[in-house]
Amino acid sequence: MEGVIMRMSLTAFLVLIGPVVAVAAPPECDRLSGKAAETAAAVLDSEYMYDCCDQTIRKCMSGAPACVDRAASIAAHVCRLAAGGADRGAIVRSLEKRAMSVTGRRTAQNLAAPPEGAVAGDAGAPVIVLVYTCARCPFCSKLVPQLRAEVETGRLKGVARLVMRPFPIKSHQNSAEANQALAAAIMIGRGWPFLMEAYRRFDSFKVGDIPAIAAAAGMEAAKFQAAASSDASRQALVDSKKEGLRLGVDSTPTIFIDGRKYESELDVETVVDVILEVASGQKGQAGSLK
Amino acid sequence: MTGWKRIVRDAIVVAAASAAVGILFNLAREEGIPLVAESPYEIFVPCPEPLGEVDAVLPTSGLLDQVEIRAGRTLVIDAGSSSDFSSWHLRGAINIPFDYIEPVADQVIRRVASSRARHVVVYGDGADPDSGRELARELAGRGISNIAFVEGGVQALKSARGAE
Numbered sequence: 130m131e132g133v134i135m136r137m138s139l140t141a142f143l144v145l146i147g148p149v150v151a152v153a154a155p156p157e158c159d160r161l162s163g164k165a166a167e168t169a170a171a172v173l174d175s176e177y178m179y180d181c182c183d184q185t186i187r188k189c190m191s192g193a194p195a196c197v198d199r200a201a202s203i204a205a206h207v208c209r210l211a212a213g214g215a216d217r218g219a220i221v222r223s224l225e226k227r228a229m230s231v232t233g234r235r236t237a238q239n240l241a242a243p244p245e246g247a248v249a250g251d252a253g254a255p256v257i258v259l260v261y262t263c264a265r266c267p268f269c270s271k272l273v274p275q276l277r278a279e280v281e282t283g284r285l286k287g288v289a290r291l292v293m294r295p296f297p298i299k300s301h302q303n304s305a306e307a308n309q310a311l312a313a314a315i316m317i318g319r320g321w322p323f324l325m326e327a328y329r330r331f332d333s334f335k336v337g338d339i340p341a342i343a344a345a346a347g348m349e350a351a352k353f354q355a356a357a358s359s360d361a362s363r364q365a366l367v368d369s370k371k372e373g374l375r376l377g378v379d380s381t382p383t384i385f386i387d388g389r390k391y392e393s394e395l396d397v398e399t400v401v402d403v404i405l406e407v408a409s410g411q412k413g414q415a416g417s418l419k
Numbered sequence: 420m421t422g423w424k425r426i427v428r429d430a431i432v433v434a435a436a437s438a439a440v441g442i443l444f445n446l447a448r449e450e451g452i453p454l455v456a457e458s459p460y461e462i463f464v465p466c467p468e469p470l471g472e473v474d475a476v477l478p479t480s481g482l483l484d485q486v487e488i489r490a491g492r493t494l495v496i497d498a499g500s501s502s503d504f505s506s507w508h509l510r511g512a513i514n515i516p517f518d519y520i521e522p523v524a525d526q527v528i529r530r531v532a533s534s535r536a537r538h539v540v541v542y543g544d545g546a547d548p549d550s551g552r553e554l555a556r557e558l559a560g561r562g563i564s565n566i567a568f569v570e571g572g573v574q575a576l577k578s579a580r581g582a583e
Contacts, residue, residue, distance in 0.1 A: 263466060266465075267466065268464060297520050298467075299468065299469065299521070299522040300468070301466065304520075305520045305521050309520070363520070366520060367519045367520060374519075374553065375548055379467060379468050379470060380467040381465060381466050382465060395465055
């Protein structure tokens with residue numbers, strides 16, 4: 130009898146307390162002090178969640194369980210910006226961009242299925258992340274390898290597939306040669322290894338290094354050479370650039386998460402954070418590729 | 420000491436004193452800049468395509484009238500391939516084939532800039548993306564001003580202006 134009463138009491142406790150789960154402040158917020166802490170606190174207490182919960186960010190952190198994690202990740206975003214010296218206005222603008230990235234209109238939908246050589250991550254991962262990248266873009270050479278590592282072995286493993294689309298930026302020296310070689314590597318099925326090797330050698334890159342980069346990426350010289358000098362690889366590159374232009378891409382890297390253009394900060398922490406947020410709210414919606 | 424020697428000496432003294440003040444000030448800062456870089460130089464900004472803003476004009480725009488073109492007030496550019504240009508182009512147009520991968524050559528930019536036309540109007544294939552709009556944006560990004568593209572491209576122009 131006592132056991133039954135105990136079980137009933139525990140059930141009643143969980144029923145009453147369960148919906149109101151509070152999470153501790155994210156570590157990014159715990160580390161703040163002084164003016165940065167004041168700024169972050171003011172934002173968390175005044176700004177409302179753009180999705181999932183109708184309260185301020187802080188209240189949503191102790192609200193319905195389905196939104197607690199999302200509120201905590203947005204709080205972490207706020208605290209990272211505050212730690213970097215951003216003022217309240219800058220943080221609010223950043224949250225608006227994040228909201229666009231998560232809830233905005235899907236513009237990159239029903240695109241052609243990518244070749245296998247352009248996809249990184251687990252085949253069954255539900256979120257499709259498109260990244261328009263230039264093989265000679267210095268910023269991409271830092272961010273894209275970090276994102277790839279996240280989908281291959283990090284926090285996005287099993288969560289997201291990363292699809293690379295070459296988008297040659299004309300003002301980059303040797304952009305045409307490097308990106309046509311990348312398009313050829315994608316055709317052969319070795320796009321990601323080629324891009325990672327090209328980025329690894331970014332500072333010392335010369336057009337003459339392309340065959341060595343292809344060899345390091347595991348491609349047979351004759352096969353790569355034939356693909357790199359073919360009309361097919363050039364046409365694939367032109368098609369990729371045209372697709373990017375149609376989607377409004379005008380700089381690299383440009384990222385689309387689940388069909389929505391990513392508008393928030395281009396640092397790996399924020400990008401991963403937003404992808405996880407999209408994954409948590411996806412619930413079987415249609416992806417961005419056929 | 421002669422006059423020029425005194426000038427050189429004073430210049431060296433001023434430069435050395437300025438450098439010393441700068442170094443001392445930097446040392447006094449809590450997060451001073453290291454005199455020798457401790458980590459490789461990194462770029463923290465995304466890479467934009469160097470494009471400019473352009474206007475759209477209708478194929479019936481007065482800018483495309485032969486009077487304007489013959490007088491040199493409007494420079495018309497056909498962005499199609501040389502074979503397409505050979506088969507049809509607006510009278511007075513010049514051909515700059517647009518390439519999605521390779522930038523427009525510097526000498527071509529100089530040629531456009533030296534035309535002295537008040538307006539530059541580009542027409543392309545009218546597709547999505549429109550090669551005319553893309554060429555116009557690239558030229559604008561390279562410093563050509565008063566530039567527009569024809570909405571609808573070559574097909575719209577043919578329909579509106581026929582055999583001009």
